[in-house]
Structure formats: structure tokens, C-alpha cells
Amino acid sequence: MSRSNPEGTSVRSVLILSATSAIAAAVAREFAAHGFNLILGGRNQEELGPLASDLSLRYGVQTRLLAFDALDPLAHSRLLESCLAEAGKALKGVVVCTGYLGDQAKGQTDWEEARRIIDTNFTGCVSALNIIGNHFERKGAGFICAISSVAGDRGRQSNYLYGSAKAGLTAYLQGLRNRLYHSKVKVITVKPGFVDTPMTYGRQGLFLVASPETVAKGIFQAIAKGKDVVYLPWFWRLIMLMVRCIPEAVFKRMRT
């Protein structure tokens, strides 16, 4: 699992943060299928190991692991900066897949849960994205993709702790995109709808649930095409347009 490659400049790699999530693993496979080497960042090295060996065996790409815990932002600069520096020119971009739905009801009374939701979905991402943003700004090239959520488009009683943190992330990414535009760095905001992951598995009342593979293909395409904001699958853009159009006076009465 070394980085050296005789082909030198043609080597391309991507860093994926929180790589053990279902969407992240599918994104990693998508990039590997296109010949990218991967740096997989995550908290649980025991789970990253099998993912890394699977990617090398299926696609013949090289993989490296990075200890990354979104909830430990003080360690981010030390870990991420050395990783980014080591990855060097081959590193084409970063996909941040960090996310935690949490328990809304619990979070309303238990500050620990509320803080965990906010810190995983917002604070931890901001900390990592600051470092990543600075790195690519200096490079003057590359892409930064982060997975936000349709839940950030409108606060709902059933998940507004998660939704508000994702809304914060979406706004952060807008600003970062504006800033890095001038340095030729693409910033891609991904807003998935319902995806068939442990976050949704077993929940009632879900509709139009997409597979992680479908979403991963969409993410890869959005990055390749240099999109700004993508809803995945695409029809969520229409659904959320309608949801946002409902007047607040009406929306507040709805059971959402």
C-alpha cells in the first residue's frame, strides 16, 4: 500500500473522509473503478481495512488509510495537513461524507446528543474543510465535494437538529465555493434524498429510496462535470422546490 508509482504524473488519487459510510464506500468504488488511488479517512480502522483491501483487489488501485474523527477537530490540522502534503500532486480532490442523523427526540432534551449531531454534521466538517480549502487554494486546482442533505433545505420537526446542521454546511460550502472560484478550485455540494443506508434502513414512510451506488455515480458525474449543487437523484430538486414553496404559515401546521 505505498504511494510510489512508476508512471509518476498520471497517478490520480482522491481523499475520502468518513469512508466507511455506505455512500462513501460506494463513492470510493466509483473512483476506484475509474482508476483513482484512494486515501480513506475514518475513525474505525478495523472497518477501513476490509474496504481498502476490497478496493485494491477489485480495481487494482492503491489505498492508504488515514485516522480521521470528525468529533476531534483539534487533531485535524496535524493529521490532514501531513496527509495532504504527502499525497502531493496526485491528489485531485476530496469527498467529505461525514454525517450523523442522530435521534431528534433525544436531542431535544439531551444536549450531548444535540451537540453530537451538530458537531458531526457541521463543526467537524468545517474544521476539516478549512484545512482542505486552504490546501487547494494554495495549489490553485482540484475539487472539494461534501455531502449535505435535502434536510438542510427546510427545517422539519422530525429532524431539524440534523437539518439545521446540514443547512449550515450548505451555506459554508456556498461561501467556500465563492472564495475558491478565484483559485480554480471546484466546490460541489451534494444533496441526497433518501438513500438506502443504515441511516434509513428499517424506517417507515420513506419513498423513492435510491441505492448508494446510484448516488455514488451521480456524485462522480457531478464532480467530473464541475457542478455546483446537485440533488441526487435529480428529482429531489423538484421535490425540494415544492417543499420550499409552501408558505411558513402553512408549513408550521403540517406534520412533517
Next chain:
Amino acid sequence: MTDSFLTQPLSGWGRFPVERCNVYRPESTRQLAGIVVSGDQPCFISHGLGRSYGDAALNKDGGVVGHTRLNRFLAFDAHTGVLECEAGASLDEILHYFLPRGFFLPVTPGTKFVTIGGAIAADVHGKNHHQDGTFGNFLLDFKLLTAKGEVISCSPASNPEVFWATLGGMGLTGVVLSARIKLRPVESAYVLVDYQKAENLEDALGRMTESDASYQYSVAWIDCLATGRHMGRAVLMRGNHAKASELPSSIRNPLAAPHLHSFTLPFDFPSVALNSLTIGAFNTLYYAIHRNAARQVVDYEKFFYPLDAIHHWNRMYGRRGFVQYQVALPLENGVQSLKEVLTRLARSRRASFLAVLKRFGESNPGLLSFPIRGYTLALDLPVAGGLIPLLHELDRVVLDHGGRVYLAKDTVMTPESFAAMYPKLEEFRRVKNRLDPQHRISSSMARRLSIVQK
């Protein structure tokens, strides 16, 4: 936090029976272990791709643990061909990634949509059983999560008792987490096949006895509607892996099979679609169009997995589903015992669309492993009134001739017949009770056959 699950009606490939199960789908080994030891359900059974036909991977009102997201390849040694992977990896993905590198499955059943865990649980066999034995012969070792939450490594040398109980043990000894299997080096994705027609059962068995030794793969389709002197007329399909040099020059890449067009049966056929008349017509046609032919170049998909190209082919049997009935009969008196099964079947006026006959080689020490030296016959029978009594009648015939029924396909066998067919059942129960005294791992089949307490 308790893991979420889906309560849903579940069935095996035969779509009979359908039972309500609480289905989990862990994405990490740690999550899987947490579910199994949690006690959230009275008991659990592992579930792969749902290709066992009956109730082997069902657990009525209990827990079913899906392995589809625990399918990672862990290690591969290109010199020895040894692949280590998680139990949820399918034969399909192994072929997809390793055939282009010159490796084939050492043993494969008639579908590639089977997980490694399922292949171990049923100790599956293929068309090469007479030469190579079962899947277990190529299984080096595996890691088993027990009901107590321990992970033990099992091979014929280490924990042999557990190894031989798990091989063919229908998932009842624990949850297989990962396994190491030895793949077979091949030069091409093709098989050189000889097709031979046999006029009747004696002719078919005679040819098998005479020349199966020169084929790695051997199987016969038989016309189970033909009676009298044509009873058991058959088309023998036997072959060997083609060497690269044996392929016509039109095949540019020997290790790539042509893309097979697959389609999906979009709806349930009406139950009357397959009746003895249409099946009779099909069988007559099938027998008629086959010619004796030697050294035909056939790609592996067509030879090994003719039905995989039709997704949901089980819908052909209509909403009520079907039963696959597969038996093994000892070599001694093979002709008589096969004839008696076929006669009873013909007398019942039930026809099997697909009837497959093959010779089995030696059995292995697997406590509940199916194959015994002799013959095996597999029949597909649509579910209809009177089927269960017929199957019980056939069970008795099979038992009288020293044969047995394949658990991966069984749906209706009684505990008495099962105990009589599998003499090592008591030994299996001892291992099971030692590993899982509270029977936290159980299935609908295990309860039906009294392998565990109800």
C-alpha cells in the same frame, strides 16, 4: 441503541412458503456481532441471496440477518489462487473480478447468485462432483461468530468438529464472517462440451458410468414425462475447461465470455401456464432439437448458469410458487430407485419442467452434507393441491432405497424422514448444543425438522 430492522414477508427461491421475518442488514462485522448477541429477537438466521428454495433462510417472527453488504474481498494470492472474502460475497462477483485474471470457481451450483456463506451452509455441489467433490473440498478455513459472540477459526485441522458441522449445517452453528477458498486456474471462460442423447435411463446411466471419468463436468437433462422403454430418456452434457489453444481464432480474449443478454420475467405466469401438456411439448421439443455433438465451444454462463440470464425465472411457476425436490440415491440399485421415483412422479401426472440427473462421487465428513456416492435427481414441481402428500410418498421411496433429500431445496420433509436420512444428525446436535445451548441461532427449517427445539 437497538438496530433497526424491516418486518417483511420473506420466501426462498421457490416462493413457498412465505413467512413474516424481521430482517436486519448490518454493514460492518461489529454491527453484525452486536445484532446476533443483542437478544433483540428470540433467534437469528443468516440470509445471503435467498437462493435456497424453501425455509432454510427463513425465521418466522424471528430475526434474519442479511449479508449482502458484508461482501468485501479481503486478500488474494495469485500464486496459490486462494481468495479470502467476507461471507456475503457472491459467486457472481468472484467470477466477475477473478475470471479475467484466469481463475474460476472450484465448484459452482446451477446459479452464480449464491454467497460464500450460502455455499458453505449448503455445502453446494456442481456438475463436477464426481471428480472434485463439494465446495467444502476447496474451503481452507473460515471465521465463525458463535451465538455467544466468540469468533472462532475453523478448518479441517483446527476446530474440525465445528468445521464439519458448519459445512452443510444450514447456518445453524453460527454466522460465517469470512472464508478462504481456493480458486481454480483456467485458461479460458469456455467449456468444450459433448452432447449425447440417451434413449432411456439405463442408456444414460450406462454412458455416465462408462465415460464420466474423462469429463470434469457432467450432467444430464432428463425427460421425466417419457414412459415405458423411453423412461428417463436424456441429453447428456459433459465437458472440460477449454484451453486457450482449443478455442477458435474468432475468440480474441479467451478469459472474457460474450455478454449474455439477460431479461427479467416481469410478472407471475398464470398457474396453468406450466401443465403436463405444455411441459410435455417442451420436453419433446427439447429432446428433438438436441443432436449428438462433440467438442462444442460453450461459454461458461451458458453451460453453468443457463437460467441466470432470466431474472426472476421463479415467476414462471405462478404466484403459488414451486418446490424443487432433489434427492441423492446410492449407486447400488441406482436404476431401480431412480425408476421408482420417476414412475411415481409420472403416475401423479405432475411434470417437472426441469429434471436434472447427475452422478455423485464420494461423500465427505460434513455432518449434514448432502451428497452420497451414487446419483442425484432434481425436479421442479409447481405448488398445487396434493403436492405435499406426493413429496412425502417420494421421501419414503428415497428413504427405502437408502437415499436422502437436499436441505437447501427442501420445504416439506418431516423430522422423522430427515433423522433417518441423515444418520449424523445426533452428532450435529451435540456440536450445535455446545456452541449454542440456548438455540439463539435457528431457522424455520431447523424448527420444522426438529434440529432445534421448537
